[in-house]
Amino acid sequence: xxxxxxxVLPFFLIVGIGWAAGRWKMLPDGSVAPLNxxxxxFAMPALVTRLLWNTSVDDxxxxxxxxxxxxxxxxxxAAGGWIARLVLGQTQGxxxxxxxxxxxxxxxxxxxxxxxxxxxxxxxxxxGMVLIVDLMIMIPLSLFLLEAARGGTAGFGSVALRAIxxxxxNPFFLSIVAGTTLSITGFPPPPPVESFLLFLGGAAxxxxxxxxxxxxxGNPAIERPLEASWIxxxxxxxxxxxxxxxxxxxFGVSGVSLxxxxxxxxLPVASNVFVVAQExxxxxxLASDSIMVSTICAVFTVSxxxxxxx
Numbered sequence: 328x329x330x331x332x333x334x335v336l337p338f339f340l341i342v343g344i345g346w347a348a349g350r351w352k353m354l355p356d357g358s359v360a361p362l363n364x365x366x367x368x369f370a371m372p373a374l375v376t377r378l379l380w381n382t383s384v385d386d387x388x389x390x391x392x393x394x395x396x397x398x399x400x401x402x403x404x405a406a407g408g409w410i411a412r413l414v415l416g417q418t419q420g421x422x423x424x425x426x427x428x429x430x431x432x433x434x435x436x437x438x439x440x441x442x443x444x445x446x447x448x449x450x451x452x453x454x455g456m457v458l459i460v461d462l463m464i465m466i467p468l469s470l471f472l473l474e475a476a477r478g479g480t481a482g483f484g485s486v487a488l489r490a491i492x493x494x495x496x497n498p499f500f501l502s503i504v505a506g507t508t509l510s511i512t513g514f515p516p517p518p519p520v521e522s523f524l525l526f527l528g529g530a531a532x533x534x535x536x537x538x539x540x541x542x543x544x545g546n547p548a549i550e551r552p553l554e555a556s557w558i559x560x561x562x563x564x565x566x567x568x569x570x571x572x573x574x575x576x577x578f579g580v581s582g583v584s585l586x587x588x589x590x591x592x593x594l595p596v597a598s599n600v601f602v603v604a605q606e607x608x609x610x611x612x613l614a615s616d617s618i619m620v621s622t623i624c625a626v627f628t629v630s631x632x633x634x635x636x637x
Contacts, residue, residue: 335633338440338536339626345540354541362538363598366531371435372502374528375458378443378451379506380516386452387507393456395578396588399570400465403430407561420609423472424600425554428617429561431461432594435499436539440532441629442590445637446583453587455503462500466599473607539598539622546619555616558596562621563628566592586636593632595621 348354379387407429408422432438434457442450509516516524549555570592574580580588596617604614 335441335444335630338437338444338532341533341536342540342543342622345537345542346544347540348537349541349544359538359542359545362534362541366535366538367435368498370527370529370531370534371439372498372505373524374439374531375455375499375502376506376509377516377521377524377528378448379455379503380509380524381448382451382455382506382510384507384510386449387455387510389452389456389580389584391578392453392574392580392584392588393460395574395580396457396460396570397464398577399566399573399588399592400430400460402569402573403561403566404465404468406565407558420473420607421613423469424604424610424614425558426472427466427469427603428558428596428600428614429566431465431597431600432457432562432566432591433539433597433618433622434458434461434591434594436535436598437594437625438591440536441594441633442587443532445590445633446587449583450587453584453591455506457588457591458499458503461597462497466603469603473603473609542598543619543622546615549616549620550612551616552620554613555620558613558617559621559624562596562617563593563624567632589636590629590632593625593629595625 349358404426408426434454438454438457442454515521567589570588571585574588575585596614598618601611601614601618604611
């Protein structure tokens with residue numbers, strides 16, 4: 328318990344510091360965007376590249392894990408979207424945002440610092456594979472549905488090309504490709520390169536968590552608590568349960584890989600859900616509310632699940 332508390336709680340305390348800084352106007356307006364850009368384009372890619380470079384390729388490419396995570400994501404996408412649509416109604420666009428919110432975790436901002444703190448470098452492989460599935464399949468799936476909800480303003484081929492192109496250009500994806508390729512070569516990183524990547528990547532976790540707190544402080548009151556609560560329940564409770572059943576019992580994943588998958592599934596709604604919602608002008612407030620509610624609740628759920636797994 329001491330290990331979990333000393334590992335998990337500091338991350339949420341940094342989120343709290345960021346929230347206080349935003350709430351008390353200790354930063355200029357618009358501070359979140361440059362902080363996120365630094366994490367997204369520089370610090371996190373350095374962290375991912377170094378971790379995967381130092382990880383065996385067999386731990387990066389595990390088809391059982393990838394298949395299990397994909398099935399888990401599709402189940403949660405359907406649950407988050409269809410069940411909410413049956414109960415709450417509304418449009419296909421909101422279905423896509425609900426589905427993405429229930430199935431895509433905040434891996435970049437919370438997953439890397441928390442899982443590396445709990446499991447060490449052994450979590451690098453699962454984290455990389457989760458990002459591949461989410462970036463190449465789950466998020467493009469949401470984009471397809473949102474584009475279709477526009478009334479067919481673009482053909483399927485055009486939508487597919489844009490979604491795939493956006494995913495391939497994503498700095499996370501590029502760093503996964505770079506780290507995996509370097510791992511395949513079998514050559515360890517030269518000491519100066521290792522030191523550079525370690526130094527730059529070390530800024531990713533604290534900066535991302537602080538920026539998340541600042542963002543949450545600027546989020547106004549929740550407008551649709553029932554809808555946001557359903558997405559939060561699906562993300563924090565159903566997602567880890569389905570991951571445990573599908574990957575463990577269905578695909579035979581075990582050990583640190585299974586524990587890492589469950590922890591990733593227990594993370595709150597990803598911030599890119601808000602980015603997608605803003606881009607299409609659909610359920611923007613719902614995306615924002617879901618991120619805020621799930622992040623607050625995750626302080627308790629993530630800590631509780633970590634106690635069971637570590």
